[in-house]
Amino acid sequence: MNRLASATSPYLLQHADNPVDWWPWGEEALAEAKRRDVPILLSIGYAACHWCHVMAHESFSDADTAALMNDNFVNIKVDREERPDIDAVYMTATQAMTGQGGWPMTCFLTPEGEPFHCGTYYPPTPAHGMPSFTQLLAAVAQAWAERPGELREGAGKIVSHIVQQSSPLSEHAVDEQTLKAAVTKLRQETDPGHGGFGTAPKFPPSMVLEFLLRHYERTSNPAALSIVELAAEGMARGGIYDQLAGGFARYSVDAAWVVPHFEKMLYDNALLLRGYAHLARRTGSGLALRVTGETAEFLLKHLRTEQGGFAASLDADTEGIEGLTYVWTPEQLVAVLGPEDGAYAAELFTVTAEGTFENGASTLQLPRDPEDATRWLRVREALLEARSERPQPARDDKVVAAWNGLAITALAEAGLALERPEWIEAAVDAARLLLDVHIAEGRLLRSSKDGVAGTAAGVLEDYACLADGLLALHQATGESLWLAEATMLIDIALAHFADADAPGAYHDTADDAETLVQRPSDPTDNASPSGASALAGALLTASALVGPEQASEYRSACERAVGRAGALAAQAPRFAGHWLSVAETLLAGPLQVAVVGPDAAARADLLVGAAKAVPGGAVVLGGSPEAEGVPLLADRPLVDGAPAAYICRGYVCDRPVTTTEDLAVALAT
Template identity: 70%
Template sequence: MNRLGTATSPYLLQHADNPVDWWPWSEEALAEARRRDVPIVLSVGYAACHWCHVMAHESFEDAETARLMNQNFVNIKVDREERPDIDAVYMTATQAMTGQGGWPMTCFLTPQGEPFHCGTYYPPQPRPGMASFRQLLGAVAQAWQDRREELREGAGRILQELAKQTGPLPEAAVDTRVLADAVVKLAADADRERGGFGGAPKFPPSMTLEFLLRHHERTGSAEALSLVDECAEAMSRGGMYDQLAGGFARYSVDADWVVPHFEKMLYDNTLLLRVYTHLARLTGSPRALTVARATAGFLLERLGTDEGGFAASLDADTQGVEGLTYVWTPEELGVVLGADAEWAVRLFEVTESGTFEQGTSVLQLRRDPDDTQRFERVRRALLAVRDERPQPGRDDKVIASWNGLAITALCEAGAALNEPRWIDAATRAALAILDIHVVDGRLRRSSRHGQVGEAAGVLEDYACFADGLLALHQATGDTRWLSEATKLLDLALERFADNGAPGAYHDTADDAEALVQRPSDPADNASPSGASALASALATASVLVGSDRAAAYRDAAEQALTRVGQLAVKVPRFAGNWLAVAEALATGPVQVAVVGVDPEAWSQLRTTAARLVPGGGVVLAGEPDSAPLLAQRPLVDGAAAAYVCHGYVCDRPVTSPDALEAALAR
């Protein structure tokens, strides 16, 4: 029976025609396992995942493997992007049992959903130290017949142990000393030769870089800025960055940023757009500016949906081959470029032996071209040919939290780089999420082609989308966005708080579907944790709302920070967004309220503020009293004026861009 055919998840739809009798996650699936008294195979992945495709082809499309699965198990397929709550519960179990995690994730559960054996990818044939998937299926089925109670008892012990490990962290301050120490620890972990942190594989440390930029702005730390410069330069020069069309792949498989894992995720590109925008406005770096503009173009041109939102990702594979769309040989460049080919081969480091697989190379740009017009001619020619090649699949579901990140990035970049069309795109995305994802006053996680999914929004959805709406309020001056943001924040504070540990939050609402554990992970990873995103939105909202709610929002943000003090001290790379929030609070956050009679009167002041306000700061322009931040802030002698405040302390208003620049420099 095809139970996946009507799913809103492209990942589930990829498996709809498997011979495996898949169920989506549901109470009906668990009830079927209880009725048959058989264990559950839980397979978790996502549409752009290369090894998910490999295991699907090797195992889930194989008739004999499917027979074993159907005969002995109830088989459940989950899109981790659509159900991050399920993914979080069983990924924690997988990491506890195996010491590592990843996707595809393969877990064996009791009919009650308790995990008793977990892993990731399993091959179709045995390998040294690794059983084949069929062998594993047979062993688990036999163990269920012979040692059922033992497996149940073991699953219970696993959950008890996980409950101990995943409880709220003790309270600890995140003060200026912790922020300074975090820079020292990050510097010790930095790869000063190749850029970035740690060894291969290298992931873009977007939120860590945002923290370091904010720390530099507050303290003047040359060390913090150099860490950002080195990493941002290296990432944009290697193959992880698309030298033809902009946008970043998920990670580099090597330490030199040469070969990417080719999937392109919405969240990576939104977070990196913020980093390169802020680096460009801080340093004037031409490279950072180029990358920021191209990344914004990638979001709009490659990930935009008809409904106005942004799609989740582009696949790592094309026609089952990883990177097929993107790689080149010297001969191919010769055919496309003619007389420009030899120059392009050297510039992009396309070698005869190849930098990737089977003699192909990923394009790199380790130095600026000596002829920019020639480079642009070559880039356009190669991109035109590449666009005629088979293209990677697109996971076109719309995720609320990731669209919130996109709205924030496009608003900040649009304001700082004077690109109003990016703000227009952010507005369309916000309208799409509000129109499609808000059902009976609650936020849903995902949609596809305008059809909303059933999965409830998790904390990161409420928090990231609220943060995006607050950015949109600043970019447009429209108070509707502030009102919608505060509704989400108030609901998050009410429904997601851990009432037994002030400042801690669960990732699911108190009335959400009950899983074997209620997930609660404060660590920042590839994207902000729900709790850190909430703290960020609360800190911003605290200076945008009226005085009746400002103190409550700030207190909630500060209290949330105390729950990650130990995390920030021990592993700052997994607390990047938290540290960025702490930097914003340490500077106030800085607020610039620009008042005038019309946009023409205040435009220069607003442009100056958007370019110079520290990261995490707030800029709002409009007529006096048109928004809470602009209340009781009159014109000065009939002229537009800017009011600069740090926390609860305000400077005298200024009326010229030069005076505003001086005030922000102080």
């Protein structure tokens, strides 16, 4: 066992028995490189990554390769999910050097941590114009021995470049014109045949779809809704969606959503759960409603940990083979279901003799809804039971604060709007775990495993996404605790992550965090919201829930942050989905609905009616009049002793309504 044996990260533990003398990232490893005067070999990946597993098997498990690494380098292994700050710094360097990035990421650094050569996966033998990994190791070791000054000089230039690349965005407001132009650009980039954007690989555009839904609700622009519906149906009917157990894979390797990269990530499923729930309540789509329910159940059944949090991911591989758990041949269907139902399932799920995946196997698609619901359920349950007896992908049980925040938000919102209290209860359990385990000495820690917190400090997205989740719980439960904890996280983020030289801009690491060769600050929304856009969203929601003085502070901070995102939103709206969603809600108010009643049962109809009808980003909260610690309910009494709903737009309130019919009319006006 090497130095990774005591790690809390499942990814690092996967490498604990390698013959490589791995070090975890830290001052000790850098000091060892300085003592030996050798370069650092930094390898970054994550537990669900297919090519990370491949390189580990081919190279890191090989004794001869390990000996070459140990003799010439200090070898550091990093879990990118546990240390997104380190990943961000060296991904920027990798992209600058190679024009692309990905995982596993392989970087060679000076003993001071400055990168001088970066790449991704390297094969064990030369292939496709790439050197073998051992050839690369030998070349770098020789270069360091013969011309270290030249490598150090080059590393210094690279660091200067990535520092320059991370400068704050210039001030450029996201106004009405920007939003309309974003919709036009997104429509031009939409795949008209299959939905989504671009060709292959194709990723779920969850935050962009949320923006388009909010834009449609505010403007009634049918183009925005059509983009959402096309993408949502394409994903839900494709192989990227698990037609048996629910939940979405990370991305599709083709343009038609047929063949996924099979890893399932918590953040994708949390964001998509929220998006499909929003679509279901807005349009009444039966498909969206079904996918919402199945995705929520996937989270609860397959990603929920014993402590009540949500695990980071399921692996792409099963026993080293991608798709082993999930794909089928016609013969396998017949073996489970018999000839008649087997043929029916093959036709229903597009399982062909040629196969849509590899070796004659097919992913399961569902191009149309089954006409015979009883037969469909029988076939689905039989296949799911048979699949459960196959080898299963490993699960990364690491609980990441930011991603759990996204899951809490989705479950709380969907649970309230779709009347699924068990989803809200699951969100409460996750929130309690985060507050009990991840808060230490008044600050947030990034991850935990088995109820034990890791050592990595929370980054901006952790504070922001968890705060947003707690704000959603405050609305779903009416409990003041969640609002108090959310504002505590927001206040820490404002104090420690703001860029002192650029109002409205934020760093991804705190001002007292570990010093890296560059302090990361990435405003783009990628697979999940950027830390800065997530904080802007939390600030806006909080501004609609707290008292007047604090509300003004939070809203102003949100406006300043969004004021930095205009150029990004205009030039690349696909990478500014969360920013655009926040901007839409800024223009819409946000809408506030306060429901008061003597008890939960009395106000239930009004509360659920409001949750079903409000646009995305709106605030809906119920409770007793003048409930302590719940500012939105202050000065909002019962009406003639009956429950009432108070509707406010842009902090200007209508007369209260007391029936669900009047509430629906008022919200539709």
